[in-house]
Amino acid sequence: MTILDLSNNQLKGQLPDCWKSIDGLLYLDLSNNKLSGKIPVSMGSLLKLEVLNLRNNNLMGELAFTLKNCMNLIMLDVYENMLSGPIPSWIGESLQQLIILNMRENHFSGNIPIKLCYLKHIQFLDLSRNMLSKGIPSCLNNLTALSEKRINTSEIIYSMYWKINNGFFIYGWSLREDYTLNISFMWKGVEQWFKSPELKLKSIDLSSNKLTGDIPKEVGYLIGLVSLNLSRNNLSGEIPSEIGNLSSLESLDLSKNHISGGIPFSLSQIDFLGKLDLSHNSLSGRIPSGRHFGTFDVSSFEGNVGLCGEQLNRTCPEDGNQTTIKPQEHGIVNDDEDNGFYEALYMSMGIGYFIGFWGLLGPMLLWHSWRNTYLRLLQYCYALISGEGNDIQV
Template sequence: MGGMASLSFLDLSRNNLSGGLPPSFAGMSKMKELYLSRNRLSGTIPPNWPDLTVLYLHYNSFTGTIPTEIGEAKKLRRLSLLSNNLTGMIPAEISGLPGLQMLHLGQSCLTGPIAPSLGNLTQLVILVLSFNNLTGMVPAEIGSLTALQGLDLISNQLEDLHYLSLASNNFVGTVPSFASFPLSFCQLTSLDILDLSSNQLSGQLPSCIWDLQDLKFMDLSNNALSGDVLASANSNLSLESLHLANNRFTGGFPSIIQYLKMLSVLDLGNNFSGAIPSWIGSRLPLLRFLRLRSNMFNGSIPLQLLQLSHLQLLDLASNDFEGHIPRGLTNLTSMIQPQTEFNMRSTMHHQILYLETYEFQEAIALMIGIDLSGNSISGEIPTELTNLQGLRFLNLSRNHLSGTIPANIGDLKLLESLDLSWNELSGHIPSGISELVSLSSLNLSNNMLSGEIPTGNQLQTLADPSIYSNNFGLCGFPLSISCLNGSSIQTLDRSKEFEGIYVFYSIIAGVVFGLWLWFGSLVFFAPWRISFFYYTIGS
């Protein structure tokens, strides 16, 4: 056989072949696919296979170490040495196989740590290292294997599996385990970070997921998980960042969250209904980022939110909230002072992973903000809101807010985005708005504002007239309506126009009233109606 130098494909699997591979096999230099699995072959694995793309030697009795020369088979795509008696370490040379898609090294006697260089195998789809004697920590570089669909590390002596990210794949099935992934996540008790976001996972989230006491970051967003979020008897959870957005969960605000006392980031977007529980202020004292947008939460915005003194992002957009904006916003002390870069980094920890996937691409820059848009909130904008001088963005659009824009709006020196559109605000635009020197996005359209638009500083760069549209009393730049003595010429013209229209409609109303009085009499008084009928017939 070794003399068949041109042989490129050989399949002798599933026989009862025994003994070692003859040395003459080294002469098969053109061999591309070699299948010798499920035999009783023994001895060592030949070192040189330069053109090999597939090597299946699983379920045999090979001994010795994995030859380091395997790293010279640059065309290798699939390597399976599963269930042999191999010893020694996984050679680092394997990481030099750029096209490797499958690596089965399970059920042997391999020892030593998992080489961080395995993270270089960017084409790897299946990695099986189970049932060995591997030691040390699972390298974080494994998380760089973005094409990975199957990972099996069970039954080793690994100290910890701290980080597991399988995000943005096409995994299907249910949690805690699913197709192509043989582990149960509930058994990975040393996990710090679990990211299964942007897959196709479905079914109910099991309560055992909350028993991972070391877990700090969990992202299950953008899947098809459904049902209620079940609670757990474990009340000693250390989770700091939780993301369940964009699933198909039902029911109200998950009760398990009240036990996550270390929680800093909470994202429940596009899932739940009901009211926000009153315990949110007392049970989550460290909360910094609260994102509940695009749910069906209703009722008033709970006053208990004002107990969250560390809160930097409050996003309640696109819900069914009503009532007024709560008074006492100055209790949100983390929104009063701007956050320095050092402070942000020291408090972000695992949140940085969240920020990289947050729908606002500017989230790192716009670290502090309030979004209450798309609700049914009424009343005036509280004046103490202008005390939150650390705000980077403020969105109160698409509500039923009335009254005037707070006169001290210019105190929000760091504000970069302001949206008050689609409300019922009236009066003048405060001149202090021109003091917002960082403003890059403004929308005051679809209100009842009047008077001259303030000018100066950053406002002069906002030249799109649509940001003031449908405010019929406004004049000045960037509108094409000029102002006279601080008031709108158009306003004067419109006053005359409205006066004429008033007279016109008054005449019409008089005529209509007269006709209604006459014909109404015919309708309600039968004798008149009968007389009018005979009179008409007689005529």
């Protein structure tokens, strides 16, 4: 048996611990059932397994440690179960062929292991809606596939299809068409389904956890990243300017954290950014207006008391109380009229100074009697101040 697909049924109870008898299995899909209990240890004997899909069940406990033997796994999906405990470090150490790792909506706790940075082929990483704490590893630049814009699609299709189909030929069977992987993840805030040929979508989702610390600047190396969601955590610090290097980014959600500082201008230079949510943080300063950044509405920035700009219809302090002067009804004041006004003002001041000066001093300089009278008046005033006014006759 190469493919076992029992998905979308009403299967209940625990998984049987008898997987050693079908060790040639390449594809196992038990998703969307009502299975419970722990993942059986014998699943680790499926050494050729490439796809393991256990999503949307009621499985609990920790991931079976024997799964580290499944070193050919390309896809591991345990989304929407009740699995708990820490995320095992052996995922990064042993499952280095992983392209898809979906552990969304479980009860995983502890920190994100640094050894997940060993997943050089990972393109889709979803650890959201768990109870993960501490910081985001700064070794993100080691995720090689996310650091490249191009993807060797033919290699991925070969890995996911050829081996599965080839298994049928070994047993004398043939398929009319390739077996298609259906992958679900949150895209721009909405859960959507994608078929495996569309694996060119590169995404990291760490939202709805208890992560703390800064957003590592190393995220700027992931230039192939299309979607990044770090919302609903306890992240602090500033948005690293290196995030502007993510030229392929189409969706960015950093909402509901404690991020402070300004919005880096480099963020406004990402041409393909169609969804942006920076709301409910502690951001401050002017919202950049470069390129298409002005197309984002108030919901992208609300809940940041210190932010200002056109998007929030809020004036920045450095703008002052500027008001726009509308044209008057009977004419518009222009620069030429202003210049004429000031020329007339300066000319009138000069004429007034000339008349006032010579009107007072001119007669005293020209007529001797006026000059003597003026001097005697000054002498009398001086005598009054000095107390000798009674001895002087005017």
